[in-house]
Structure formats: structure tokens, C-alpha cells
Amino acid sequence: MTWLAVMGVLSSAIFSGVSLLYATLGEVVGQRSGVVNLGLEGVMLVGAAAGFAATVITGNPSLGIVVAMLAGGLMNLVLGYLVINRGANQLASGLALMFFGFGLSALIGKPYVGTRAASIPRIALPGTAYLPQRIASLFSFDLLIYLAVPVALLVWWLLYRTRWGLALRATGESVAAVYASGRDPGAIRYQALFVAGMLAGLGSAHLAIAYAMSWTEHMTGGRGFIAVALVIFSGWHPVRAIYGALLFSGAVAFQLLLQSAGVPVSPFLLDTIPFLLTILVLAVSGGGRRHLAPAGLGRLYSGRE
Amino acid sequence: MSKGRCVLVLMALLTAASAFGADPAPTRVVGALYGGPITDAGYNQAMHEAVMAIKTTVPGVKIIEAENVPDEAGATRTMENMIQQGATLIFATAFNHQYPALALSKKYPKVIFEHAGGWEMGPNFANYFGKPPDGWYMMGVAAGLMSKTGKLGFVAAFPMGWTCTFVNAFHLGAQSVNPAITTVVAYTFNWGDRAKEADTTNALINQGVDVITMHVDSPATVLTTAESRGAWSIGYQSLAAQQFAPKYWISGTGFTLGGKVSWLAKTVVDGTWKPIFLRTGFDDGGMAVAPFGPNVPQSVKDRVQQTRDKIVSGAIVAFKGPIVDQSGTVRVAAGAVLGDNAMASVDWFAKGVIGSPK
Amino acid sequence: MRAAAESRRSPALAARIRSGLSRYLVMIAVTLALFAIVLLVSGSDLAASFRGLFRSSFGSLYGLSEVVVAMIPLLLTALAVALPWRVSLINVGGEGQLYIGAAAATWGALSFPGLPPVVLLPLMMLLGFAGGVLWALVPALLRAAGTVNETITTLLLNSVAPKIAGFLIFAFWHSPMDTVKTANFVPAARLPAFFGSRIHLGIIMGGALLAAFWAFMKWTRWGLEMRAIGGNPEAARRAGIPVRRLLLLSLCAGGGVAGLAGMAQVSGFYGVLLLNFSNGLGFMGFLICWMAGGQPLGIVLMSFVVAVILAGGDVLQLTSNLPFAVINILLAGTLFVVLARPTLFGRQKS
Helix, strand or coil: CCHHHHHHHHHHHHHHHHHHHHHHHHHHHHHHCCCCCCCHHHHHHHHHHHHHHHHHHHCCHHHHHHHHHHHHHHHHHHHHHHHHHCCCCHHHHHHHHHHHHHHHHHHHHHHHCCCCCCCCCEEECCCCCCCCHHHHHHHEEEHHHHHHHHHHHHHHHHHHHCHHHHHHHHHHHCHHHHHHCCCCHHHHHHHHHHHHHHHHHHHHHHHHHHHCCCCCCCCCCCHHHHHHHHHHHCCCCHHHHHHHHHHHHHHHHHHHHHHHCCCCCCHHHHHHHHHHHHHHHHHHCHHHHHCCCCHHHHHHHCCCC | CHHHHHHHHHHHHHHHHHHHCCCCCCCCEEEEECCCCCCCCCHHHHHHHHHHCHHHHCCCCEEEEECCCCCHHHHHHHHHHHHHCCEEEEEECCHHHHHHHHHHHHHCCCCEEEEECCCCCECCEEEEECCHHHHHHHHHHHHHHHCCCCEEEEEECCCCHHHHHHHHHHHHHHHHHCCCCEEEEEECCCCCCHHHHHHHHHHHHHCCCCEEEEECCCCHHHHHHHHHHCCEEEEEECHHHHHHCCCCEEEEEEECCHHHHHHHHHHHHHCCCCCCEEECCCCCCCEEECCCCCCCCHHHHHHHHHHHHHHHHCCCCCCECCEEECCCCEEECCCCECCHHHHCCCCCCECCEECCCC | CHHHHHHHHHHHHHHHHHHHHHHHHHHHHHHHHHHHHHHHHCCCCHHHHHHHHHHHHCCCHHHHHHHHHHHHHHHHHHHHHHHHHCCCCCCCCHHHHHHHHHHHHHHHHHHCCCCCHHHHHHHHHHHHHHHHHHHHHHHHHHHHCCCCCHHHHHHHHHHHHHHHHHHHHHHHHCCHHHCCECCCCCHHHCCCECCCCCCECHHHHHHHHHHHHHHHHHHCHHHHHHHHHHHCHHHHHHCCCCHHHHHHHHHHHHHHHHHHHHHHHHHHHHCCCECCCCCCHHHHHHHHHHHCCCCHHHHHHHHHHHHHHHHHHHHHHHHHCCCHHHHHHHHHHHHHHHHHCHHHHCCCCC
16 A cells, blocks of 8 residues: 555545535535425536536536536525425425426536536645646645535634624524524524535536546435535534545545555445445434434424424 | 415416416337446437437427436336337437347337347337457457557456456457457446546556446547556447547547448338347448547558458457466356357456456 | 205215216326426427327327226236325335345246246235235334434335345346346246236235235224224224334335235346346335325226336327436326325325
8 A cells, every 4th residue: 555545545535525515514504404405416516517518508617516506506596485484394395496407407407517627726735746747636625615614613613603603503593582582583494505515516516527537327426425424423513514425435445546546345245334334433423413413403404494 | 374375376376377288299209228328428429329310211200309317227217208209210329228128019000119238129129239359359349450469458347247248358359469468458337427437547557458448428538648657558338538639649449330220210101110130330431430639650550451351351250269268167168159148148258357357 | 864865875875976076087188288288398299108108108008908908007006005104104105115026036036947936926916925925024123113203214115125136136147148037937926917918916915915904904903903093003003003013014015015016026027137228117106105195996996097108108208309207207297296296186284
């Protein structure tokens, strides 16, 4: 196992995991306000398709990223309308949103399958310039990767150090209390969902524009579902989400390392490890974790809301 | 309930309108189905372009296409739909369309089915393909000459017969110019998972590989990823691939089956069609070598050209024995040649290939 | 006296049937309207597309049979959601349970090719059911212990199951010529088809199970107990109903039914275990169950509607150059309307 290979796993985990991290951060915000978004996969796909399409049309990848964020935010507003205004069941609404995202993204993206688009530039990590190109190119990250941890910290700050965040978390704990304090929990949830959607769009923009640099149907490969689980895994805490996302994508990268080193373990089985690990962690710390959950989510999960 | 009633009336009107709509006048209808999207700059695009060439030989033809038909059950339904729309010639271009097409050929003896890459034959069923292994051998020669680390990388979708054949041909070609060369094979287990392809390419490069090639539907992501890491790349499936790796592109091979496919269509229209096992290669225009990249030295280009000429003349045969597999067993005896039929069911890798053939 | 009572009952019954039917007709109309909108927006030929849709589903016997074929797994996956729903459990794990059931049935088919169909097919059904139960067991246990909610665990296991199926295919069950599937099942392992179409025995399985479900919920003690739990679990527990046990059993039974759907697909439809063969069947079952309000007859109707939409997707490609995935917009749109305006469909707002 060479140094290059080990560094390679880390680099791959970062490249692949950034989109997962952004999506998880978005879902943290949403769930903290008491809304679970099972349709995150669909939201991410629409973000990716819209962002990629915008990049091809305008030739400007930064504009594509912005469009992706807006698209994600708008998709989440649909969920908001159903859940907040119409009082519909969150899980069913989320799944409906997922189907909607599958179809809408395919429609938007169809003319752009196989098209080449401009990508955002990659900047070498300071201090790696003197390394041989093969290693240096491992640590040549694009802007969205460099922004990932700062954004996670920003989300933390928003949730725990601002009045908006306080109101948001209060909405997740008890809608009645927020009403009583004179604020509108519906408006707060809308805002939370829009922010969550924008973060999801940011993640999918990275996937389509910066990493895979293309569009295909279903290209998010389940990241939306993984994010929903990672939120619980990280205890609804934005900074811990970083570890969750890294761990998860690191496990996937590790599988590829083993394959290309000629180790005869089935890649399918290795690919299941991250999921099983997540379930294990949840099962072991399940009771304790429930205390961390926003109280409003509990009613949701017992099927009565 | 008046709202609902209005909606119901609308529905009834629509149904009535549809039922009474007249069909346009019948023209020659040709159907084509693809396993993936036709703009993938890869296999499906090459197949699509070949089918589009029919417009030059059959004026007034109507071509109906269905993309993303990867599995057999969907293929059956799609072909039935096409026949209902009047198709009399169907091109089934994905590997696993073969048996559904064969079954339907028995059900509809008046419709002609052409399958790409298979081996079955019937009174109204035939197949056509290029000769990719020859191209792979040539590309292996180029890769072997360009590689400085002596390690080549192959991103493959699935362990299957044709993939193993391509890997072997590539490796044998490289071995002919550098006996110590190794080829590492890694699978994405998907014909078009772009993120996985990027990951896999990176993983191979991290193992010290400096020339990358692939057998997935679209070479685009593998090429852009290799380009971003400064690794050489060789394309496959479609000549449109070069745009993705402007600097580190070596060359590639692609299907240029347009001539043969349009000829087949013409024979159907003329009524002279006969089921033949059509294989076309570099000698008669069915496959082509892509232009070389800007950083390929002239000596390499000459060597590849020499190899091409020797293959066309028969002086070099890619799979001439003795060929030994990874565990040392002799798979092709000295003096023997691996047959075309056997190529689709190869389940071994030649010695010097790292990876699992199953 | 009796005559009076009967005449009082029948108008109420007739009215109920009429309102139920019109509810579904409205849903169908909504779907058609959405279809038209999508076509208009993408600039397709409306008339040709509708013609293609109707002709491919109702215009020929073959088309209609294909719709029924597509219905079969939907009936089962919808039931897989409906059963646990009665005790307020949300089973979104149908997708995963489907795969494991299919894999288990495949093992049976490939390991015992010499058995006569009369023995092999029931064995495969049993294996399929067991596979689905197995996959629902861990989430059920965790839920019953109050540790992790079953929504999350079933969702995660959905992603694991196809990978396990893939592992089994490539490690044990495939040959180089088979690409991404196993060897073909022997004829004895295939659910028999009827009338020369592709409609297979799975339709009887689906219909029978739905009927059994209806009877079970209406007339057995367990059905009553389940409804009590669904209404108010605390009160049910105080009344001595074994809540935890029934929760476990319901989720596992739901999983088993989804496993049967997997078995029906590999044995009846494909004849092989194909990698990633399900394009959201489990989730569509959830959607159907929701739209039907968990009622067996509604499930049959909505499965039919969804199957027609799926058949339409195939034709969409040929007539209007739209990708198949666009039909997801139709499915989603219909569910959106049901969720946003439940009163239109005779349902209480949740």
C-alpha cells in the first residue's frame, strides 16, 4: 500500500463526499425545523440537471452553481407547501417530491446528456506545488471543496448563534411554543426548507459541474437517501456531519483501492459497509440519540402526522 | 361534483379524439433501440450515427428510436411497440437485446432483426459488428510505447466475455512492445455511473497507472478525469471522444458502421436481404482509428500505423497462440487462433493483467 | 321490516360505491391532464402521443396484457405498505425487501433445477417471502425495541439489498455471456403465463393476497387488534393487546409480501435475476397504497392506473422523444394533488 494509494483514498473521499456533505447540512437545517425530506434525492437531481444545463447554455459554471442552488430551493418550497400549508404527511410528500425530481431532472437534462461543459478551476492546496504531479493533482481541489468546512461552520453558527437559528430549532421542538411566542412557525419552516434546498443544490452542483462534469439520469446514486440517514448519524449537528460524510465516502473509495490493488473482495459487499456501519451506529446509540432529535420529529415517525 | 364532472367530460373527449385520429401515410419504418443515451459520445452514439446513415440510402425512411433500453423485458416491449408502429427492420444494438430480438423474430417472420455483437442467426435474424479486438491490439501498442511507469489502467463496466477479450487484446498489444507491462482492471459495475467512473479512474492512477482506457458506455468522464490528473488516455466506442482530453489524448478506436448499416437497410428495401454474420473492421471501413493527440511522438504514430497494416494484411493476428492466463494455464495453444465465437465467452485474463476476470 | 332495512342499506352502499369510483375517476382525469401539460410544455405532438398511449394500453389485447403484467408487482408492493400501515408503521423498505426476496427465490431456482414445478414454485414463493421477512426483521426489531425508527433503517437497507443481489449474481450465478444477470431459470422455475401473453401466476398471487388482507382485517381478531393499535396504541396496550408482537409481525409480513413481489418478477417476468431490475417498484407501491388509502380495491385500481402510466412511458419515447423517466412527473403530480386536496378525494386531512 503506497503512500500515493492512501492519499488517494483521502482525496477520493473528499471529492466524492463534498456533495454528500452539503446535502446533509441542508437536511440538518430542514430536520432541525421539524421537516424530514425523503425526496432529497429528487431535489439533488433537479439541482444537478438545472445547474449543468445552465452551465452548458451560458458557458459559465459559477452561474450554473447558482442556478442549481435556486433550483434546489424551489423544489424544497414545493415540499413546504404540501407539508406546511396543506398539512400533508411528510413522508408521502417527500416520496412524491422524489418521483417529481426523477422526472423533472430527466426532462431538463435530456438535451445535455454527453455534452461537455466548462468546469470550475481547481486550485492546488498551498504547499503541494513542489510534489510530483501525480500526488499534487490529488490535492488540487475546487472552490466548493475548500468552502465545505467553512459552510458547515456557517450552518452551525446560523443554527446556534443567531436568533433565526434559535427560532428554527424551537420550531423543531414545539410548534405550539413558537406560536405562543408570537412568531410564525410556518414562515420559519419555509425559510429553513429554502436554505436546505439551496445547500442540496450546492452539493449536486459540485457533483455534476465540478466532479463528474457531465449529466446522466440518476447520477446522484442515492446520496439523497444517505444524507437523510447521515443527519441522524451525526446527531443533527452540522459539524459532526463532516465526519459522517467523510467516513461514508471514504469507505466507498477504500473499496476501489482494494479493487485496483488486485484484492479479490467483491466490490458489491464492500460498498454495503458504509450503510451497515450507519445502521450499526444508530442501533448502538439509538436510545441516546433520540434525546438529540428535535421533538417535533418524533410524532412524525410514529405515523400520526 | 361539477368540477369532477367537467374533468370527466374532458377525459371522454380526449379519448374520443385519440381513437378517431388518422395515421399518417405509411412509409418505410426502421426501428432502433439502444442500451443507453444516444448522445453519450460512446457506444450508443456510434450505433445511433450508423443507423442515421440509413437516410442516405433509403430516401423517405422513418426511423424510430428508443434509448435507455438496457434489459431484456423492456426490449421486448419496445420492439413490440415499434412493430405496432409499422417497423419492418429493427436494429437491436445492445448486447443483451439478442434473445428478446430472436424470440420476436420467430413471432414476426416478416420483420427483419439485426443485432449488434451477438452470434445467433435465423431466417429473419442476423448480426453485425466491428472487429474491436484488432483495434485494441493497436491501442495496446500505442499505450505500451507511451507509458513511463509500465502500468496501464482499464476502467471496465462488468466482467463479461467481450470486456475480457478487449482487455486481453489491449494487453497483448502492449506486451508486444514492452514484455514487462502490466494492465490493471477495475470495475464500476454500471454502464454509465459517472461519479463511479471518476472514482475508479482516480483509484487506478493512484496505483501508479499512467495510461487509462475504458470499456463503459461513454468514455467522457474517464477521459476528463484522466486529463485532470495528467494521465494519458485512449478512447473507445466513438470518435467524438477526443474533445474530452485535448492534451493527453493518445488515440482511440471507434465504430464507423454507417456504411454497412445503410447497405443492410438498402438490401431489406430491395428485397435482397440475406442473414449474414457481418463483421467489418479496419480494412473495410467498419472501424477507424481516431486521430492522434498533439503530444504523441511520430515514432509512436509510425509504429501504430505499421501494426495496423500488418493486422490488415494478416501478418499479425491478435489472438494467436501461445497465450497463457494469469495462473499459467495455456488458453490458446501455440499455432492456434482464438475464434470469433469464443471471444464472447472469454473468462480469463492474460498473464500480466491484474484484476479479476469474473 | 327486513325489506325496509335493506332498502335503507342499499342506497347508502350504492352512494359509497359511486363516491369511491368517482374519486378514482377524478384521479385518473388529473393524471391525464398532467400528461397533457407535460407534453405541451415539451412541444410534443399531443394527439400522436395520446393516440400512442391509448393504443399501446387499450388499443390491442397485447397492450392490455402488458398493462396487467406491469400491475402484478405493484399490487404486491402496495400491499407490503398497506399491511404495516394499519398499525401506523411506515414501510418504505419495499425496494430492498423485493431484492432479497428475488435473490432468495433465485437461489431456489438455480439450486434445484430438477424439481417439478409443482414443488419448485411453492418453494420459491416460500423463499421469496422468507427473504422479504428477513430484510424487514432488523428494522422491525429495532423499532419494537424503541431504538431506531423503521423509516430510516428500511431506507438504508434499500440501498444495501441491490448490492447484495449484485454480489450473489457476480460471485456465484453468472457466466461471461450473461453480462449482468444470472443464468436463465429452467422452465420449471418460471411462473406459468396465461393465454400466450406474459401475464403470469403472479396476478393470482396478488389478487389472492389482497382479498385475504381485506378479509383478515375485517373479520379476524388480529385484524381488529391491529386496527386498535393503529388508532391508539396506548389504549390498545392497556386493553391487553400484544402491541410489540403485532408491530413486529406486521412489518415482517409486509416485508414478506414485498419479497413475494420480487419472486414474482424474477420468476414470472424476467426468468433471470437481473442486476438492478427494480426501477422504483417499492416506492411506487408506497405511492399506490397512499393514493388508495390502504384499501384493497383502491390498490387494484391505482395499480392499474400506474401500470398504464408505465406503459405510456415506453411509447412516449417513440412518439414524442421524451425520456421514459418523465412519467415520474405524472406519478408525482397525481400524488401531489391527493396530498394537497384530500377532501376532493373523500379523505380526511391527516
